[in-house]
Amino acid sequence: MTEQQALWLELMPFYIREAWLLDERRFKEWVDLFTDDVLYFMPRRKNVPRREAHRELTELGDLAIFEEDKRYLEMRVARLDTGMAWAEDPPSRTRHMIGNLEAAFLENGEVEARTAFLVYRSHLETDHQLLSGCREDTLRKVDGGWKVAKRTIVLDANVLLDKNLSVFL
Amino acid sequence: MDTALKYAVIDPATGKIDRRIFSDQAIYDDEMEKIFGRAWLMIGHESLVPSPDDYFHTYMGEDPVILTRDGQGRLHALLNMCRHRGNRVVRCDDGNAKRFMCSYHGWTYRNDGTLEHVPGKTEAYYDELDMASLGLIEARVETYAGIIFATWAKDAPSLEAYLGDARWYLDTVFNRLDGGMQAMGPLKWLEPANWKTMVDNCSDNYHVPTSHISSAAVQSRFLGRPRLSHEDQFASPNKHVFVNGHALTFRDADDNAPRYVHGVSDKIMQMFKEYHEATMPEVERRLGTLRARRVQLGNHSIFPNGILGFRLALPRGPLRTEFWHFVLLDRDAPEELKRAIRIGSQANNGAAGMFEQDDVDNWRQVTDASTSRMARGLPQDLSMGVGHAGLHADYPGVVSERYISENNQRLFYMRWEQFMNAGSWGDIPLEPMKARFEGSATMRG
Structure with missing residues (x-):
């Protein structure tokens, strides 16, 4: 087995476990998968000419959908426990499907991993949405386990067709 | 009410509103002509x-x-x-x-x-x-202070007359500094709600301690933000004011407190306070002492579909609205402050915003209540504070006595009637401008 294959086999269960934590609403355990200095980032995605593809994603520093540190993520999780976070109370029913993993070691020992996702959300009576996109993660070993030190989430959407984006990706 | 008029949808004495204006396709089509075809x-x-x-x-x-x-x-x-x-x-x-x-x-x-x-x-x-x-x-x-407006109506008044004395208040955010503002965005998403509900919500400060309590509570805990309860709101020195369809909230206090910035920590708020002090001489020069030190624009809408500053509620049929979220920043503010304000804004507002995500199901169900047989026959009740607003000695426009009031919302729907019943711009009344625009700021910036 190559180093690359071993890494793949090590990371795939990490992402599967993360998906189960999200879908089982174990958000405090989920937020523990991130390093204390994490950047959780979701840029906007624009319609630009093919030859200007470098402008398709907004840069860090522009208005983003998410650009959050650990404290903001913890705040979002804590919010759900108040019983009055109305977008998620009653809670959404989600299913995170994670695949297409590619991963490689960086020189500093961290890992660059990207995955594709399809996330189904059902809410209240008949609301439902399918969120498609990819994650580009930087993973770091902390106390023997992998943690996400940076996550960039790219949605396959321009105008979001959803009433809100209240689930984690 | 004049029964000869096509639209008589709100009773100003009781605040009862006919719900059909939130769901009827023919009324919506008429809005596109009479409001979006005319207004700036x-x-x-x-x-x-x-x-x-x-x-x-x-x-x-x-x-x-x-x-x-x-x-x-x-x-x-x-x-x-x-x-x-x-x-x-x-x-x-x-x-x-x-x-x-x-x-x-x-x-x-x-x-x-x-x-x-x-x-x-x-x-x-x-x-x-x-x-x-x-x-x-x-x-x-x-344009007004960098914000670009357009109208299809050849007979529309100037933008200056259209904004009227609302600008006296708007200046306290949008026309504050020589360097002007910069816009970032938009983030776009579709909400299953009528556009008017999203606009009238800008003056609905009554909903904030209920709709947004979870976000306010955790931000008090994690960021040190001030408490948010009904009692805190009832005690706050804010008022509502209405001019030409524009529904504004402003803080009226001589403590020279800086405008509250949502979603930032108390540490950043301290930095913002220092920035507020440092820029005050410039603001006084541009706006005069009264507006610089005493008046602070809060939540507001610009008729018909401008929401909380430069954000847009774009109608997409009676039951759908495309929301465009921008953030406006003082162009010459310190970069660290601009970054914190942007992140605070986007953490609270936008499709994923902690505050904003909790609004949507409320607005959607208010809209949906206009579609089913029993519910659609029952009016909305916007009676709060009827009879407790009027002209004010110091402030232009129709001013509410209290912060928590549905006066602006009633006036918004009455303005809607004026546009919908008008044959041309000549039938749409404009308040004469009476405010004293002290300082050097102009429409151009």
């Missing part, structure tokens, strides 16, 4: 098209519009519709281009709207096509 509509910001030949794709109601800055630096709002068959000539969100070519047959327009090139002009059209009359349809454009 916010369409962009100068900072979105900073250089010659920049463009930004936007909307006036449901009509797609290209906001351009031509080679001479002049702004244009052009209907994104080829005059031949109606295809869009721009499909991108923004960019830089001197010309726009229709992808159907190749008709090509300059960025000032002029039709410049038609394939087969001689060979197929026998040089008989009246190209001069077939430019892109252009709307009137005017």
Whole structure:
């Protein structure tokens, strides 16, 4: 087995476990998968000419959908426990499907991993949405386990067709 | 109420509103004509098209519009519709281009709207096509402190008259500093709600301690933000004011407290306070002492569909609205502060915003209640504070006695009636401007 294959086999269960934590609403355990200095980032995605593809994603520093540190993520999780976070109370029913993993070691020992996702959300009576996109993660070993030190989430959407984006990706 | 008028949807004495205006397709179609076909509509910001030949794709109601800055630096709002068959000539969100070519047959327009090139002009059209009359349809454009407005109505008053004395309050955020503001965005998403509910919510401060309690509570715990309860709101020195359809909230206190910035920590708030103090001489020079030190714009809407500053509720049918979230920042503020304010804004507002995500199901169900048999026959009740607003000795516009009031919402729907019942702009009343605009700030910035 190559180093690359071993890494793949090590990371795939990490992402599967993360998906189960999200879908089982174990958000405090989920937020523990991130390093204390994490950047959780979701840029906007624009319609630009093919030859200007470098402008398709907004840069860090522009208005983003998410650009959050650990404290903001913890705040979002804590919010759900108040019983009055109305977008998620009653809670959404989600299913995170994670695949297409590619991963490689960086020189500093961290890992660059990207995955594709399809996330189904059902809410209240008949609301439902399918969120498609990819994650580009930087993973770091902390106390023997992998943690996400940076996550960039790219949605396959321009105008979001959803009433809100209240689930984690 | 005058029964001869087509629309009599609100009883000002009781605040009861006919729910059909939130769901009826024929009324919605009439709104597109009578309101979105007439009013000055916010369409962009100068900072979105900073250089010659920049463009930004936007909307006036449901009509797609290209906001351009031509080679001479002049702004244009052009209907994104080829005059031949109606295809869009721009499909991108923004960019830089001197010309726009229709992808159907190749008709090509300059960025000032002029039709410049038609394939087969001689060979197929026998040089008989009246190209001069077939430019892109252009709307009137005017700006206020960098915010770009446009209207299709040739008989519309000036933007200055349209904003009227609302500008006296708007200046305290948008016209505060010599360097002006810069816009970032938009983040776009579709909400299953009628556009008017989202607009009237801008003056609905009553909902905040209930709808947003979870976010306020955790932000008090994690960021040190002030508590948010009904009691805190009832005690706050805020008022509502209404001018020409524009529904504003302002803080009226002589403690020179800086405007509250949502979603930032107490540490950042301290930095903002220092910035507030440092810029105060400039603000006093631009706005005069009263406005600089005492008056602070809060939540507000600009008629018909401008929401909390430069954000847009774009109608997409009676039951759907495309929301465009921008953040506006003082262009010359310290970068660290701008970053914190932007992150705070986007953490609270936008599709994923902690505050904003909790609004949507409320608005949606308010809209849905206008569609089912029993519910649609029951009016909304906007009776709070009836009879407790009027003219004020110090402040222009119709001012509510108390902060928590539905006065602005009642007046918004009465303004809606004025537009909907008017045959032309001549039938739409405008408040005469009475405010004293002290300081050097003007419409231009």
